[in-house]
Amino acid sequence: MVYSDKVIDHYENPRNVGSLDKEAEDVGTGIVGAPECGDVMKLQIQVEDGVIKDAKFKTFGCGSAIASSSLATEWLKGRTVEEATEIRNVDIVEELALPPVKIHCSVLAEDAIKQALADYQNKQGDEPVSTEE
């Protein structure tokens, strides 16, 4: 597999690897994928006044899966919860120049973002922010 420089950069220097306290009220956690499928992503956000202050990830998967989740955390930081729902897998594909066989990695990252946001909103007792266009 020949990867783009951006994928290699995220793999070599992953941004925001780590974990936040999944029990905390201001933290939303998304875990998607399955070990037997070869990829599992955990993505977490910490929200303050409606703005994502911190984001962390841990990923079991190929280089594209690691890069997709690393990029997602970079994009999430500083966005409002509302704005975070606008991140689409196609944007990740474009930014990382993922080949067609790796598009599922970007889909997984988008799913992880959605799940983390939903978990956060659930904890707040909010209605989930609509992700419809």
Next chain:
Amino acid sequence: MEQDMQIYLDYQATTPVDPRVLEAMMPWFTQSFGNAASRNHAFGWEAEKAVDQARKTLGAAIGASGREIVFTSGATESNNIAILGVARMYAPKGKHVITCSTEHKAVLDPMHALENEGWELTVLGVDEQGHINLDELRSAIREDTTLVSIMHGNNEIGTLHPIGEIGAICREKGVLFHTDATQSLGKEDINVQDMNIDLLSGSAHKMYGPKGVGMLYVRRRNPRVRIAPVMHGGGHERGMRSGTLNVPGIVGFAKAMELCLEDREGEQAKIAAIRNRLQERLSSSLSHVHVNGDENNRLACSLNISFEFVEGESMLMGMHGIAVSSGSACTSASLEPSYVLRALGVGDELAHSSIRFSVGRFTTEEEVDRAADLTISTVKKLREMSPLYEMAMEGIDLSTVKWSGH
């Protein structure tokens, strides 16, 4: 490719041509270039003589006569001729064939092709170490069974099937026995008489010979095996495989065999020691590693190992300059994890986490030490990044987690 920096640990995929092999081949390209089938001039006679000498060398290496060796383009072709050729020739006797689930695709695919043409196929399963159950084999053989094909050394996990015992069962039951010995030829002790082997496939490029040349042993006596040709044409190789012989390749194949047999046991012991050094380094420095296959009965070159909680392709990305293979889905053309590892029943996640290291004649201790260091640091780095490792360290049993899948 900056080859100086590269460490080649993929000898089960292919081997470099030994310089002594190349030297033996050279005159057969430009000076002695005759067609071995040219019966009426010196160029042809010279080539034919060289081919016959190579036949004798390769035959003797497995306890056969030179006249029982058919030259092919490689083991894939040998397997196809053996399976399709025997099945079609013996169709009047019966249309049932037997193989096992961890065979190379070059055996499984012609078997499935027969199935599509109306044959019945039994695919024997394997245990966690990759062994078939011999009683199961015995009871799978029926009145209408014509061929059993079970490989010798497995190309992914290195497990060696007891082909002598399998041969004895087939002989007793009166069915032909083919073995794909691509990985073991020139390395393991093989004797077609003692082991009751009727057909055997081999390839030069797995044993320091050139690519593009292989052989098929076809028994001539007790019983005489007959084959319906797959390749039709000029009637070369006693009608079993038409096509002009690859004389330089055949000369190189025989030279490669001579070199392998010079000190076969000594060389294999040395290769096993280097493999064991690598395995020992990896298992002593990392937790949660699993050696796949049969540790006590495998090819000397082979180490298939799964590093739990990390994915194979991401490991390969970190192991710059180390040439190895992975059973991960992401590294295969089919995007499926290795069917061989899945057949062991050890779980798909271990297939995704597997790396196949294979060492050989030119591998040094220094090379495996460097490879081990880089593997260890890559696994550690990726485990720090792995949610599965984190969960396991928290004491969560991953098999009880309900995953979302995708």
